[in-house]
Structure formats: C-alpha cells, structure tokens
Amino acid sequence: MMKNIFLACFGILFTFLVNGQQLNFTNFSVSEGLAQSQVYSMLETDGGELIIATQGGGVSVFDGKNFTTISKNNGLLSNNVNILYPYRDSILIGTDKGLSVYFNKQIIRSLPLVAQVSSIHKKGTAYLIGTTNGVFLLKEGKTYQQKNVQLYHKKVTGFFSDSLNQYWVTTTEGVYNLSNPFKRITTTQGLPTNVIACVTESDDYIYLGTEGHGVVTLNKGLQVIADKSFNRKLSVSSLLIDSQNKIWVGTQNQGVFRINKKQIDHYTLNEGLPSNYVKSFHEDHWGNIWIGSFGGGLSRFTETQFVHFDNYSGLSSDYILHLVAIKENKVWASTGTGGISLIGPNRIHNLTKDDQGRTLNRIPVFDIDKNENAWVFEEEKGLAYISFYNGRFGFQRINTDYKLSKINDVKIYNNDIYVATQDKGILKAKLSGSKRSLRFERIELLFDNTGQNILLLQFDPQGNLWFVDERKGLAKLSRNELLYIDNTIDLDIRSITFNKTTPVLGTSNGLYTIEGTHLLKWKNNQRLSSENIYQVAVDKDLNLWVGSEQGLDKISTFFGAPNFQHYGPREGFQGLETTRNAVDVDPNGNLWFGTVKGIEKYAKKSYVRKKIAPLLSVQDIRIGYVPIEQTEYFYFVKDGLQETDSLILPFDKKPIEIELKALDLSTAQGANFTHFLEGYDEMWAPITKRNTILFNNLPPGDYILRYKTGNSQAWTPVRSIRLIITPPFYSAWWFVLLVVLGIIGFIYLIFRIALERLRKNNAALKEKLEMERNLVELEQKALRLQMNPHFVFNVLQSIQEQIIKDDKNKARLVIAKFAKLMRSILENSREKYISIEEELNTVEHYMKLEQLIKSLDFTYDIEVDDELDVNEEIIPPLLIQPFIENAIIHGFKHIKRAPHIAIKVMLETDNNILITIDDNGCGRQKSQSTKSQVDHLHKSLALQVTQERLSILDQSKNDKPLFAIIDKEENGEAMGTRIELRIGI
Structure with missing residues (x-):
C-alpha cells in the first residue's frame, strides 16, 4: 500500500480574507504632483475638485488628473496648512499664521492671527476658530478671541454640541464647555485620558479620538458608552463617519481601522496604504475615501468587486502560471517561482518542496480531479499527484509508461486524464486505484492524423475534446470523428471558452469564433483594450471576459450589439497584465484571473458602488479664439460659465468653441463626452475623450446645443445652451425679397427684349x-x-x-x-x-x-x-x-x-x-x-x-x-x- 507523505503547510491569516473585502488603494505623492507628503486636511469644492492641506507645501488642488499648488507665492498666509473648512461660497484655509480665504482658484483675502489655526466649526452665522491659543470667533469678516480663561494657551482639536445644543471644545488637556469655563470633561469624569486628538459626531453619538486609548464614545448627554467605544491602545489622529455610517479611525502608527457595527477591518502598509500614520479623511462625491498621511502623501480607497491576492497576501510569488477554482473558498494556483498554492477560506497554503525536501520546479499546467486533488506537471520532472487534507499537503510522483518531461496541458474529464505532449501527441489514462503509476495510451484516431506537439486542450459542454495541433491547427475530437478547422494552422490560440455551444478563441490577433469548420474573426475586435489576448472565459450570465496585457474587458451580448466594460487598476483590477490561459469560473459564479502581479477574484455577489457620473461644467467659451469674458458678449454669462443658458452672436463671429470640464475623482482615465446641435445635427456626435465642441462655419439660425458627459458607470443629465446666430442684413427676408423681385423684373425685361427680337428674327427667317x-x-x-x-x-x-x-x-x-x-x-x-x-x-x-x-x-x-x-x-x-x-x-x-x-x-x-x-x-x-x-x-x-x-x-x-x-x-x-x-x- 502506498505510503502518503504529508508536508507542513505555511499560511498567513489576513482580516480582509476573513471578511471578504475588495480593496483598491491608489496612492499619490510628490512624484505625482502633490505639493508635500504630509496631508493634514482635505475638502471638496462644489465643482468636485479636492483641496489638500499640506505641511510646508501650501495647498494642492486635484481635479482627478493633475495637481496645482496654491502657496505663499499666490497670497497664502503660510505654507503650513492645518485645516480646511467651507465658508459661504468659498473655503477657509487655517494655517500656522491665521486664515486665508480661497475662492475660484485664488486667495481673495487673509486674516492673520497670533496663533496657529488647528480646527474650525460653524456656529450659526459665525465660525469658531480653534487655535493653539484657545478659540477665536469669525463673524462678518472679522475675528475676535472667545472669552474663556480655561481655553487660553490650550491647543483646540475640535468642536461638538450636546443634547442641549451647548458647544464643547476638545483640547489636548480635556473637553471644555465653550460658554461656561468651569464645565469640563476630563479623566475625573471618566475619560481614559485628557489628550483628545480629534472628534466627530453623528446624530446620537460623539466620538473622541484619544492619545493611546483609542476611540471613546459619548452619547449626547455626555455619558461614556463603553460598548460602542473602540478601546484599544491606539493613538488616534483622525476620525470620519462615512455615508454608510461606518467609522474610520486613523492612527499614528497602526494604519486605518474601519468599524461597521461589530465588524472591524484593518488596513496597513501591507494592504496598500502609503503610510501607517494617518492624519485626515475625506469622503468625496463618488463615495471614495481619501486618506491623508504623515509622510506618505495621499491615498484614495475604493471598494470594488475585485479581491486581490499576491505575495503580501501569502502567495509564494506574484506571477501566476495556472489556476483552477474548485469552489469559492478553494482555489489551486501555480506561481512563477515554483510549487503550488491553495487559497482556502481563511488561509493561503503554499507547497514549495516535494516529498524528498527538494525545491519544486515551476508547474505550468495542472488539473483537479473529482476529489479536489491536483494532478500537476512539474517542469523537467514529469507528473505528480498533490492532495490536501487537515491543513497538510500530500505529494507523490507518478510513474508512467511514457517519459513525460515535455507537457503543454493537462485536463481531467470523466475520471480520465488527458495529457498534451510536445513529442507524443495526446495521451490518455484512467484515474483509478494507485496514485503511484498511470498507464497511458494514445488515442487511436489521433495516432496517424495529428502532429506530435499538442499545445492546448479544452472540453466543450457536450464532452467533445478541442485541441490545438502545432502542425495542423485547431481540431475537434467527437467520439470517433476528427474534424479540423480551416485556416487555423498559423493562428496563435492561447485560450478557448464556450458561449453555450459556440467556441470562442482568444489569440494574439483578437477574438475568433467557429461555425462548422470555418474560422470567423469577430467584427468588434478593434473595440477591445488590446487584441493581444491571453485569457477568455464565459460567466454564468453569458458575459465574455477577455484578459490581455491591458487588463480585462467584459463583453455582454457578444453575438448581438456588444456592450464593453473595461477593468484596470483604477477599477480595482490591480494585476493589469493577465497570464496565459490562467482563468476559471467557480461554482458560485465568481471569476478568478491569473496575472503577473497575483490573482484577481471578481466577486459576483459583493459590494457594488453607486453609479455616479462626473461633475460637468463649462470651462470656457471662446468666440473667434478669444475668451468670452474679453468680448462684448460677456453679458450673456450668468453667475459663471456653467450657468450660461443662451448666446446670441452675429454670423461673422466664428469659430465658436465651447470647452467642457468633467471632473471625476474616481479615475484619471478622463471622462467621455458627446453633444447634439438641435437644428443642425441629425444624431448625437460619437463619444470621445475630447472636451471641446467646435463650430467653424455655423450658418445663421436658432439652435440648441445639448451635451453630456459620463464615465464607465453613468452619464450626467443632458444640459443645453441656446445658440442664436443672427443673419446679416442682406439675408433678411425683406432684403432677399427685394433682391429676388429686382432680379425677376430684370430677367423679365431681358426676356421680353430677347423674345421680341427672336420673334422678329423668326418672322423674317420664316x-x-x-x-x-x-x-x-x-x-x-x-x-x-x-x-x-x-x-x-x-x-x-x-x-x-x-x-x-x-x-x-x-x-x-x-x-x-x-x-x-x-x-x-x-x-x-x-x-x-x-x-x-x-x-x-x-x-x-x-x-x-x-x-x-x-x-x-x-x-x-x-x-x-x-x-x-x-x-x-x-x-x-x-x-x-x-x-x-x-x-x-x-x-x-x-x-x-x-x-x-x-x-x-x-x-x-x-x-x-x-x-x-x-x-x-x-x-x-x-x-x-x-x-x-x-x-x-x-x-x-x-x-x-x-x-x-x-x-x-x-x-x-x-x-x-x-x-x-x-x-x-x-x-x-x-x-x-x-x-x-x-x-x-
């Protein structure tokens, strides 16, 4: 009886695996244009731009693509900025030398103070200004220091109000009532510490971020609620309650904690944060969470339907050679450094040595039998059998009657194993009895009718075997009939899948389908992100997934009018470049993709973010290449270009150019634009990335320009501008009528003269x-x-x-x-x-x-x-x-x-x-x-x-x-x- 040898399994437990979170951190720092790497505060403008406060670099303005800087050179009081706060239709910038007011991309005024501004809070029509020297009041454009002797010389870190609508001030020395200096909350009243670094509040609770004692929760009656506190020995530096009522906790050295009722998620450098010291949070219009760090710059956190597994997650290597998904919590994968990994429900287990303790070579292909065990081909060694039971691997090399040192593919079907070799064609053996040896035989029908080098194997839903013969191309083996497909000899076929019964081929030259024995190239290949295809798969909804070096393309209604959805790093597909034929669909409908940077799981039933379109505005209108504000037609502009609803221009003012701006902080790919000129165009213009609408020779008339923008998720409602081109006087109806009557009269006169002359000539000639x-x-x-x-x-x-x-x-x-x-x-x-x-x-x-x-x-x-x-x-x-x-x-x-x-x-x-x-x-x-x-x-x-x-x-x-x-x-x-x-x- 065969002796099984079990090997130790090493795995790492990750919280995001336990909770099944889909993470996507996109980081920005000085190299991307950020003014400085210490981000203390963030705020979003009505137009969607992200204003970023830095220590030493001033303020950065981010529009989703580019950063611009506002500094002392632009009128800012100081480049050390601590806090940002909305102020009427502008923004208050709190610095270490006072306040500056930012409006329309410029500093419009400044209010110097004798202390550093650390926090701001609105109180009625006035604003509370927290500083390192107590509280000041900003009212009607002037500042006054709040009279409270308990707050003098204390650093104010925040404000909140209680159930009696009384305002309280958090400081590094406790919590004080703003109006009554003798009312306060300190360790005497139950706080674990007097050092309060930050505060935020909801309708029912107040959350205090402390130094060394985590988050303390108070109700509106100012009583400590122990079971809602986050009592860990954490130095909290920032807090946020997002739109889903999740609490984000930023710490000084342990990254970010996200609290959702009893579920706590923890994100650190290992999960993609640029730094474990988090100074600020902001949730933008699109639901992204922006994380400002101390020294690491800025990070955008987006929940996606993708789960990323890589070396940090526990895989032995990021480069994935092959994978097979048995079920949602059991996936086998081989990597570029050798050996094989098993992704389990809680752990990733790696097998890197054989039963003799020798390091395993690369395993380019393998398949899984009905008992969920792997039959693998190890380079230069041949076939082996790998089992996994009770957290331990079993490994056994297979003796065969053929020397199998060159194998291109392995497939198991109906308890039979099929091997595509480089020098012996296709071999078949029965999986039964001993795991020590297999007796292979050649398929008789293929023996004299195929070449020796078989590159790829795939079974269709009917059980027919499709394979790629290097010498003869693609073939189909159905019972006792062998059918070759025309014109496939020189086709580099890398992956095969089936849409119901129709084969779909992924090649280095795009997608192909098969009809009978005829090869058909798909007519929409040019719409793919790349025609250099490595993977194809069909999910349970009959969507086709195509993997290339440019990421993923999801194609619905493949055989009709197809819809395309692209996934790259900005959409959560962090691996980007896929690997050859490393793709599978598990029984629950989740898709698994092998890439050069790890494994991506597309979770069918998981968090789906809101579909929000970009924010659309009119950036500029140019008349004859001159900005409209420099022309006599500027009076048509109402409260900013984006509110302009009509333009009346003479016929000779051309070209007319309208520049649109679509701001989307979720992606840097740029928005899509389209427009339709009612009264001139017959249909909407083709979708383009170009954000300008140009009319070179628009004839006089009354038009309505309709335009919109969109991203991969949604489109904005249609906006419009009425455009009236007045005609010249010589095209007015009365002038045209007069000219026409004159011409008719002249022609009639000439005609009468000519007719009379012709009549006389005809009479004489007659x-x-x-x-x-x-x-x-x-x-x-x-x-x-x-x-x-x-x-x-x-x-x-x-x-x-x-x-x-x-x-x-x-x-x-x-x-x-x-x-x-x-x-x-x-x-x-x-x-x-x-x-x-x-x-x-x-x-x-x-x-x-x-x-x-x-x-x-x-x-x-x-x-x-x-x-x-x-x-x-x-x-x-x-x-x-x-x-x-x-x-x-x-x-x-x-x-x-x-x-x-x-x-x-x-x-x-x-x-x-x-x-x-x-x-x-x-x-x-x-x-x-x-x-x-x-x-x-x-x-x-x-x-x-x-x-x-x-x-x-x-x-x-x-x-x-x-x-x-x-x-x-x-x-x-x-x-x-x-x-x-x-x-x-």
Missing part, C-alpha cells in the same frame, strides 16, 4: 424660308412643265398622222398608251420624290409609246440593283425620260446597227445612287453635222433642266459629277452615248 421653299417648288414645277409640252406635242402629232392614215386601231392604242403615260406623269409631277419603280414604269410607258409613234424598231432593257429598295421614294420624277427621248430622236438617226437603250440603277455607295442611260446611237459628233443637231445638244432645254434639278436636290458630299455625258468610241468610230446621273440618299 418669310425667307417660305419664299425659298416656294421658289424651289415653283422652279421644280416650272422645270417639270418645261419638258412636258415638247413631249406632248410630239405624241399628238403622231396620233394625228395615224388618224390621217385611217389606222384607227393604232390610233386607239397610241391614245391608250398616251393616257397611261399622262396619268403617270401628272400623278408624279405633284411629288418631290418618287420611287425607283414608279420612275422606271413611266420611262417604260414612254419607250413603248415611242415605239408605236416612231415606227422605230429599237430595243431596251432595264436593270435595278438588288440591294436597292425600289419602293423607297428617293428620286425626283421625270429624271430619266429626257435622256431616253434625246437618244431616240437624235442618237438613233444615221446608224445601220439595231438601236438599243440600256438603263441601269445601281447603289454606287452607301449615300449615292448611280443611274446610267446607255445607247448605241451615232454619238454627239455625228449629230453635230447639222446645225439643228448642234443647237439641240448645246441648248437642249431638257438637259439644262435636269442639271439644275440635280443641283437643287443634291445633299451629298460626293466628289464625282452629278451629271455626265460620255461619248463611246471604238477604233475611232462613235459607238453611242452614256449618260450618268448621281443622286444622293
């Missing part, structure tokens, strides 16, 4: 075009009529000859042919253009009629190009007939060969038709042998008419002649005439 059109039509009609009488005369002469010869049949035939020809001529003569078919029909009627009346046996043929549309009206009427007539009458005389006429109509170009009339007559030279022939050729009316018609109708740009007569010859002998006519289309 008349000219009408005349030209009539002239062309008359010319064409005249031309057509010039050729018709000649032809008609010849036909009638032929009919007459037939009648004389008594050839009635031929005469009837001639008359019929002539009638058809005349009808065709008369119909065509009305048209400007006729079709090729109509023109050729007319020509054919004419040639047949000539054959009858001339008794001339000639032949003819007509050819038309197939590419031409014979029905398209494109040629003038009676264009060809005159040339046919000329060939018959003159060309066929004196020839022995059979007369023939060839007519061709061809498409010469895309824009031109060529008509040729080719005869085999005697030619022009032979016909000129008689004078009548010469006269006819040179003065033929038909030819002249044809040429004129072609010239008038021509619209083409053809370089070839429109009309040509070509004499044909063969061996010097005339062979006829060729006529060419070109018509543009």
Whole structure:
C-alpha cells in the first residue's frame, strides 16, 4: 500500500480574507504632483475638485488628473496648512499664521492671527476658530478671541454640541464647555485620558479620538458608552463617519481601522496604504475615501468587486502560471517561482518542496480531479499527484509508461486524464486505484492524423475534446470523428471558452469564433483594450471576459450589439497584465484571473458602488479664439460659465468653441463626452475623450446645443445652451425679397427684349424660308412643265398622222398608251420624290409609246440593283425620260446597227445612287453635222433642266459629277452615248 507523505503547510491569516473585502488603494505623492507628503486636511469644492492641506507645501488642488499648488507665492498666509473648512461660497484655509480665504482658484483675502489655526466649526452665522491659543470667533469678516480663561494657551482639536445644543471644545488637556469655563470633561469624569486628538459626531453619538486609548464614545448627554467605544491602545489622529455610517479611525502608527457595527477591518502598509500614520479623511462625491498621511502623501480607497491576492497576501510569488477554482473558498494556483498554492477560506497554503525536501520546479499546467486533488506537471520532472487534507499537503510522483518531461496541458474529464505532449501527441489514462503509476495510451484516431506537439486542450459542454495541433491547427475530437478547422494552422490560440455551444478563441490577433469548420474573426475586435489576448472565459450570465496585457474587458451580448466594460487598476483590477490561459469560473459564479502581479477574484455577489457620473461644467467659451469674458458678449454669462443658458452672436463671429470640464475623482482615465446641435445635427456626435465642441462655419439660425458627459458607470443629465446666430442684413427676408423681385423684373425685361427680337428674327427667317421653299417648288414645277409640252406635242402629232392614215386601231392604242403615260406623269409631277419603280414604269410607258409613234424598231432593257429598295421614294420624277427621248430622236438617226437603250440603277455607295442611260446611237459628233443637231445638244432645254434639278436636290458630299455625258468610241468610230446621273440618299 502506498505510503502518503504529508508536508507542513505555511499560511498567513489576513482580516480582509476573513471578511471578504475588495480593496483598491491608489496612492499619490510628490512624484505625482502633490505639493508635500504630509496631508493634514482635505475638502471638496462644489465643482468636485479636492483641496489638500499640506505641511510646508501650501495647498494642492486635484481635479482627478493633475495637481496645482496654491502657496505663499499666490497670497497664502503660510505654507503650513492645518485645516480646511467651507465658508459661504468659498473655503477657509487655517494655517500656522491665521486664515486665508480661497475662492475660484485664488486667495481673495487673509486674516492673520497670533496663533496657529488647528480646527474650525460653524456656529450659526459665525465660525469658531480653534487655535493653539484657545478659540477665536469669525463673524462678518472679522475675528475676535472667545472669552474663556480655561481655553487660553490650550491647543483646540475640535468642536461638538450636546443634547442641549451647548458647544464643547476638545483640547489636548480635556473637553471644555465653550460658554461656561468651569464645565469640563476630563479623566475625573471618566475619560481614559485628557489628550483628545480629534472628534466627530453623528446624530446620537460623539466620538473622541484619544492619545493611546483609542476611540471613546459619548452619547449626547455626555455619558461614556463603553460598548460602542473602540478601546484599544491606539493613538488616534483622525476620525470620519462615512455615508454608510461606518467609522474610520486613523492612527499614528497602526494604519486605518474601519468599524461597521461589530465588524472591524484593518488596513496597513501591507494592504496598500502609503503610510501607517494617518492624519485626515475625506469622503468625496463618488463615495471614495481619501486618506491623508504623515509622510506618505495621499491615498484614495475604493471598494470594488475585485479581491486581490499576491505575495503580501501569502502567495509564494506574484506571477501566476495556472489556476483552477474548485469552489469559492478553494482555489489551486501555480506561481512563477515554483510549487503550488491553495487559497482556502481563511488561509493561503503554499507547497514549495516535494516529498524528498527538494525545491519544486515551476508547474505550468495542472488539473483537479473529482476529489479536489491536483494532478500537476512539474517542469523537467514529469507528473505528480498533490492532495490536501487537515491543513497538510500530500505529494507523490507518478510513474508512467511514457517519459513525460515535455507537457503543454493537462485536463481531467470523466475520471480520465488527458495529457498534451510536445513529442507524443495526446495521451490518455484512467484515474483509478494507485496514485503511484498511470498507464497511458494514445488515442487511436489521433495516432496517424495529428502532429506530435499538442499545445492546448479544452472540453466543450457536450464532452467533445478541442485541441490545438502545432502542425495542423485547431481540431475537434467527437467520439470517433476528427474534424479540423480551416485556416487555423498559423493562428496563435492561447485560450478557448464556450458561449453555450459556440467556441470562442482568444489569440494574439483578437477574438475568433467557429461555425462548422470555418474560422470567423469577430467584427468588434478593434473595440477591445488590446487584441493581444491571453485569457477568455464565459460567466454564468453569458458575459465574455477577455484578459490581455491591458487588463480585462467584459463583453455582454457578444453575438448581438456588444456592450464593453473595461477593468484596470483604477477599477480595482490591480494585476493589469493577465497570464496565459490562467482563468476559471467557480461554482458560485465568481471569476478568478491569473496575472503577473497575483490573482484577481471578481466577486459576483459583493459590494457594488453607486453609479455616479462626473461633475460637468463649462470651462470656457471662446468666440473667434478669444475668451468670452474679453468680448462684448460677456453679458450673456450668468453667475459663471456653467450657468450660461443662451448666446446670441452675429454670423461673422466664428469659430465658436465651447470647452467642457468633467471632473471625476474616481479615475484619471478622463471622462467621455458627446453633444447634439438641435437644428443642425441629425444624431448625437460619437463619444470621445475630447472636451471641446467646435463650430467653424455655423450658418445663421436658432439652435440648441445639448451635451453630456459620463464615465464607465453613468452619464450626467443632458444640459443645453441656446445658440442664436443672427443673419446679416442682406439675408433678411425683406432684403432677399427685394433682391429676388429686382432680379425677376430684370430677367423679365431681358426676356421680353430677347423674345421680341427672336420673334422678329423668326418672322423674317420664316418669310425667307417660305419664299425659298416656294421658289424651289415653283422652279421644280416650272422645270417639270418645261419638258412636258415638247413631249406632248410630239405624241399628238403622231396620233394625228395615224388618224390621217385611217389606222384607227393604232390610233386607239397610241391614245391608250398616251393616257397611261399622262396619268403617270401628272400623278408624279405633284411629288418631290418618287420611287425607283414608279420612275422606271413611266420611262417604260414612254419607250413603248415611242415605239408605236416612231415606227422605230429599237430595243431596251432595264436593270435595278438588288440591294436597292425600289419602293423607297428617293428620286425626283421625270429624271430619266429626257435622256431616253434625246437618244431616240437624235442618237438613233444615221446608224445601220439595231438601236438599243440600256438603263441601269445601281447603289454606287452607301449615300449615292448611280443611274446610267446607255445607247448605241451615232454619238454627239455625228449629230453635230447639222446645225439643228448642234443647237439641240448645246441648248437642249431638257438637259439644262435636269442639271439644275440635280443641283437643287443634291445633299451629298460626293466628289464625282452629278451629271455626265460620255461619248463611246471604238477604233475611232462613235459607238453611242452614256449618260450618268448621281443622286444622293
């Protein structure tokens, strides 16, 4: 049977662990700008600035980001300041040389005294001034020493009133009635000491801070209440009752005690205080407690939902390698110096040596079994089993059938342990029986399908194993199915969690999710504090927590419209930089984060501070880069810039710049701002850290500027300023109307003149075009009529000859042919253009009629190009007939060969038709042998008419002649005439 060896456990008991307090001390000293490190008093202005009284440095003013100093150089009576107190709308500053009055960032007056001012208290309309030489009265701006012989030469430390509304004075020599010198409370009346260092009071009780005897509590009847006193041997130096009725006790050498009924919390240097000597307290508008120390400067105490564990708390080291949260009061964690720690309900237990007394190496990974014991991997040593029982550790090294000196991760699921190795892939063993040895085996499905170096293991809610293979990327093992995720080989996956069933990956390049086998990069990565992610976890409310070197980001509605909440040191997350995959959620819903500075526990059910927005005010208004108080528009400012509700400015005063101030003593990160100019903007401006609103070219109009500020907790109510930009006179409605009417009148006048001129021009042009059109039509009609009488005369002469010869049949035939020809001529003569078919029909009627009346046996043929549309009206009427007539009458005389006429109509170009009339007559030279022939050729009316018609109708740009007569010859002998006519289309 295995022998268990138990090791001694060393732990430290801390009060804040017992009471579960969440602490956050933020310290400020001379290096941050504080005037001096001894803080004797603090007071907050109405605007939220913290006024700090120091010994030797004067007064520091803190706005949440920066310190400014008010000293003797600024009019302060002395740089040794003891007390601050509200005075009307200003502040009384009590120094070792008297009083100074502070208002609006400057000293406005001083009242010297012969003693050091140590305390101040308001009494009706006057003020009681406690000094090292009794009490003075400040009334109507003057000081008078209070007549009380018992108080002369005594140091006054405070004031209070009893149930009879009588005022009492605490001193370092007892408590005295202000009005009756012979009434006092000392050790004779039950006080443990006469040295009273400070006092505060509630509605029912008076609390006296004593030298060496703690806090003595009196009721309003001035009786000591023992069970409400804090009877410890403490030298109390300051007291405060906060808004939750908790009593804060500052001591000279033991830090701070906070008393909440029967619970007492103790804070010292170990918990983060800058000094154990506490001189003053102040609770600000946001619920922070400010602690002024002697020599340590200033500290801001904030309760948060985070509990911080580090080396001071009992951890062996601040650097956390890994952690597993079994329950709220039992968390295992390994640290950078080696060994392992167990955070219990009251103690932190550290195991730093093995069962042989040898120092443990680092434990980078481990997991916890169902019995809450740890199975760990120790660097260079291998696996070990660690138990904890009755305050003692048990340690046992594990023998395995594999040499396991290089392990990247360990996971336990369903009593099986899975080990991700650097050189053997994933190994699995059953946890049962002996803790001395384990028999590992490789998962068969993975043996040939994965690389050897497995970087990370994680089980999803369904029990599927997800792992990161260095060579192949992210994979999912589900029963007997292995599924690799696309495009994950080069992805540096550091942590895996699951939002319900969807994997969420934390990588060095932001967040990713998985859909099927596809890798999807989250679209809102740029909104994270950093994309260099070390940890991801999902809490029970399905919020995603992301840890990086910049702290934590909490993301709600991850798959919808996400909301972000950042946590850093100022929000209580003191560790800031998280460590790789060191994160867990315990069964109670608390989150545990490992960091380089310890462990942070986010307590789900704990103190939640009030959500209070910054204090918002208008810092400055600049008109054309000049502060408004230096301009003629300063009369719009009402009781300070923040009360200004309207501005009326002329159009040429620009730019307009409004500087806002948002003061929040809870954080130095700076507030967020947004604004909306009603009447100009369509929506609120994007949230920004910039606190100025700039309008460069705002047009004239009536606007309302709405603005607000906020922090990570809350936003202020919307504030507004009415902004009226007056227009120039030339944009007034009456001026614009006058100009518009003038322009309209001028345009109308110009239009009428131009219209009249255009009307006249159009009338003249119309008349000219009408005349030209009539002239062309008359010319064409005249031309057509010039050729018709000649032809008609010849036909009638032929009919007459037939009648004389008594050839009635031929005469009837001639008359019929002539009638058809005349009808065709008369119909065509009305048209400007006729079709090729109509023109050729007319020509054919004419040639047949000539054959009858001339008794001339000639032949003819007509050819038309197939590419031409014979029905398209494109040629003038009676264009060809005159040339046919000329060939018959003159060309066929004196020839022995059979007369023939060839007519061709061809498409010469895309824009031109060529008509040729080719005869085999005697030619022009032979016909000129008689004078009548010469006269006819040179003065033929038909030819002249044809040429004129072609010239008038021509619209083409053809370089070839429109009309040509070509004499044909063969061996010097005339062979006829060729006529060419070109018509543009």
